[in-house]
Amino acid sequence: MAKLVECVPNFSEGRNKEVVEKIVDEVRKIDGVKLLDYSSDEDHNRSVITMIGAPEKIKEAVLNASKVAIGLIDMSKHQGAHPRMGAVDVIPFTPVSDITMEECIELAKEVAEEFGKLDIPVYLYEEAATKPERKNLADIRKGQYEGFFEKISGENWKPDFGPQVMNIKSGCSAIGARVPLVAFNVNLGTNDVEIAKAIAKKVRFIGGGLRFVKAIGLKLEERNIVQVSMNLVNYEKTSVYRAFEMVKMEAKRYGVPVVGSEVIGTVPMRALLDCAEYYLQIENFDINQILEKRLLE
Amino acid sequence: MAKLVECVPNFSEGRNKEVVEKIVDEVRKIDGVKLLDYSSDEDHNRSVITMIGAPEKIKEAVLNASKVAIGLIDMSKHQGAHPRMGAVDVIPFTPVSDITMEECIELAKEVAEEFGKLDIPVYLYEEAATKPERKNLADIRKGQYEGFFEKISGENWKPDFGPQVMNIKSGCSAIGARVPLVAFNVNLGTNDVEIAKAIAKKVRFIGGGLRFVKAIGLKLEERNIVQVSMNLVNYEKTSVYRAFEMVKMEAKRYGVPVVGSEVIGTVPMRALLDCAEYYLQIENFDINQILEKRLLE
Numbered sequence: 057m058a059k060l061v062e063c064v065p066n067f068s069e070g071r072n073k074e075v076v077e078k079i080v081d082e083v084r085k086i087d088g089v090k091l092l093d094y095s096s097d098e099d100h101n102r103s104v105i106t107m108i109g110a111p112e113k114i115k116e117a118v119l120n121a122s123k124v125a126i127g128l129i130d131m132s133k134h135q136g137a138h139p140r141m142g143a144v145d146v147i148p149f150t151p152v153s154d155i156t157m158e159e160c161i162e163l164a165k166e167v168a169e170e171f172g173k174l175d176i177p178v179y180l181y182e183e184a185a186t187k188p189e190r191k192n193l194a195d196i197r198k199g200q201y202e203g204f205f206e207k208i209s210g211e212n213w214k215p216d217f218g219p220q221v222m223n224i225k226s227g228c229s230a231i232g233a234r235v236p237l238v239a240f241n242v243n244l245g246t247n248d249v250e251i252a253k254a255i256a257k258k259v260r261f262i263g264g265g266l267r268f269v270k271a272i273g274l275k276l277e278e279r280n281i282v283q284v285s286m287n288l289v290n291y292e293k294t295s296v297y298r299a300f301e302m303v304k305m306e307a308k309r310y311g312v313p314v315v316g317s318e319v320i321g322t323v324p325m326r327a328l329l330d331c332a333e334y335y336l337q338i339e340n341f342d343i344n345q346i347l348e349k350r351l352l353e
Numbered sequence: 354m355a356k357l358v359e360c361v362p363n364f365s366e367g368r369n370k371e372v373v374e375k376i377v378d379e380v381r382k383i384d385g386v387k388l389l390d391y392s393s394d395e396d397h398n399r400s401v402i403t404m405i406g407a408p409e410k411i412k413e414a415v416l417n418a419s420k421v422a423i424g425l426i427d428m429s430k431h432q433g434a435h436p437r438m439g440a441v442d443v444i445p446f447t448p449v450s451d452i453t454m455e456e457c458i459e460l461a462k463e464v465a466e467e468f469g470k471l472d473i474p475v476y477l478y479e480e481a482a483t484k485p486e487r488k489n490l491a492d493i494r495k496g497q498y499e500g501f502f503e504k505i506s507g508e509n510w511k512p513d514f515g516p517q518v519m520n521i522k523s524g525c526s527a528i529g530a531r532v533p534l535v536a537f538n539v540n541l542g543t544n545d546v547e548i549a550k551a552i553a554k555k556v557r558f559i560g561g562g563l564r565f566v567k568a569i570g571l572k573l574e575e576r577n578i579v580q581v582s583m584n585l586v587n588y589e590k591t592s593v594y595r596a597f598e599m600v601k602m603e604a605k606r607y608g609v610p611v612v613g614s615e616v617i618g619t620v621p622m623r624a625l626l627d628c629a630e631y632y633l634q635i636e637n638f639d640i641n642q643i644l645e646k647r648l649l650e
Contacts, residue, residue, distance in 0.1 A: 062644075090647065092641075092644070092647050093641070093642060108644075108647070108648075152644075236644075243636070296629075296633065297632070297633065300633050314634060315634070316634045316635070316636040317633050317634050317635050317636065318635065318636055318637070319635055319638060319642055321642065322642050322643070322644045322647065323642055323643060323644065324643075324644050324645070325622060325626075325643050325644065325645045325646070328625075328626055328629040328630075328633075328643070329622075329625055329626070329629070331628075331629040331632060331633055332593075332625040332626065332628040332629045332632075333625075335594070335628060335629075335632040336593065336594065336597050336614050336625075336628055337611060337612070337613045337614050338613070338614050338615065338616055339540070339613040339614065339615055340615070341616060345616060345618065345619050345620055346619070346620060346621075346622050346625070347357075347359065347389075347405060347449055347619045347620065347621050347622065348357070348449070348450065348621070348622045348645060348646065349622075349645070350387060350389055350405070350619070351357070351387050351405060351406075
């Protein structure tokens with residue numbers, strides 16, 4: 057089997073469809089890169105592209121897409137519900153097959169170096185992090201774009217690549233390598249964002265919640281409801297259903313119902329099958345019972 | 354998208370391994386067709402091959418295998434315990450993913466047409482049936498090979514393809530399309546088999562229950578519990594979770610808990626993902642978000 061890496065860059069534009077299409081087009085152009093998915097969120101004002109392919113091809117696609125994004129997005133005018141610090145906010149590389157985490161880290165460094173040449177400060181994160189305090193994306197991104205003009209001059213925040221000065225138009229970026237992440241949001245039947253924020257705090261690791269859950273609470277203005285937006289950074293150890301049930305449980309104290317959920321981007325089959333197994337109380341299930349699984353053998 | 358169809362042809366040879374291997378070899382030869390399983394039964398004198406792949410590839414594989422079977426099997430000398438009417442006794446096509454029942458019916462017709470060109474009478478059955486009395490395979494096969502020399506001349510039994518005269522060497526064939534069956538059992542925390550039987554009656558179609566559920570109640574002697582054993586004959590319309598929840602609901606009146614469930618044999622990914630979607634209340638989920646699904650493209 058060929059070396060395959062997944063890359064899920066997040067861009068700080070989710071409202072202007074024309075700009076999003078121009079960014080995505082750069083991925084479409086590269087032969088040998090499969091565009092798995094892309095989606096934009098107007099409230100977040102953010103777009104996420106999921107692509108998969110050989111490391112060299114993925115590097116080319118994500119660099120070309122980033123250059124278009126850097127040209128078209130002006131962070132000094134950006135507003136959106138989701139935390140962000142740059143036009144190309146974050147680029148994670150994830151091993152899919154026949155490739156090691158070390159190779160993904162190397163890939164992250166190569167792309168980060170190119171960003172540096174464009175005068176964009178870059179922080180390597182997660183498995184690629186050069187310091188413990190840069191492992192967690194939320195720690196890096198704290199203060200966001202606006203706060204980084206000051207933050208960047210601190211001794212601890214010298215970028216891994218690029219100048220130690222904020223790029224006004226493009227902000228700064230986090231580039232790294234990580235195990236597959238499941239982006240999972242739970243929607244609540246209230247318009248009180250404080251409730252979503254309180255629940256997010258309870259559910260996430262840093263608040264004493266589940267080990268591999270990151271969460272924030274935010275408002276979905278269009279629907280006039282709120283959302284606990286989560287990143288499950290190790291779905292094998294902290295299952296989707298556990299995060300879901302914990303949000304539901306915490307919501308009960310406010311008498312607030314869960315009105316829906318969303319899986320953003322791609323998700324490994326196992327992550328959702330685990331949920332079916334849990335809720336149906338299936339005994340001794342073997343993933344090889346899945347017809348499609350046999351085809352990937 | 355990767356259209357996937359499953360095909361499970363039944364051949365009237367289960368004793369001569371050399372012949373069986375030659376038939377199976379034709380499936381092995383086709384790139385893009387996955388041979389999931391094959392087994393022969395000496396008493397039945399019959400072999401069953403399970404394969405999965407893209408419709409065009411499956412068509413090629415099953416036609417090539419059939420031609421070898423037609424060349425090597427002489428029905429005028431065939432004896433076996435299992436009802437049969439032809440060398441290639443029956444070919445069902447089942448939609449697995451990204452393919453409609455209509456496309457599987459079309460595939461059945463295309464293969465049937467090729468059989469007709471080989472002077473083999475063919476009856477389309479199940480979803481592909483052209484008359485109500487041809488829906489059920491057992492109704493078509495009644496009288497078997499020996500009886501068909503007379504049966505075929507009846508007005509009602511004019512074949513859908515091929516001549517209205519029996520092929521002495523190869524007999525006749527049934528070719529059709531059907532939905533995959535999910536074998537799903539729910540275990541109850543009681544040793545009273547009457548409770549399982551009563552619930553089975555409520556849940557199944559003939560008892561006023563769910564349209565596509567067949568069910569019986571039985572005892573699991575070893576574990577000293579009882580089970581509602583179900584066949585879900587159309588999991589797209591009667592989902593696994595609905596059958597599960599209905600058993601749970603009926604069990605409540607007896608104060609009996611559901612202690613577990615079992616999925617028997619292979620199951621299409623979609624059947625279980627539907628359950629994850631339901632319980633997690635996922636909005637707008639697209640099966641293409643499943644990473645493995647995209648790798649099958």
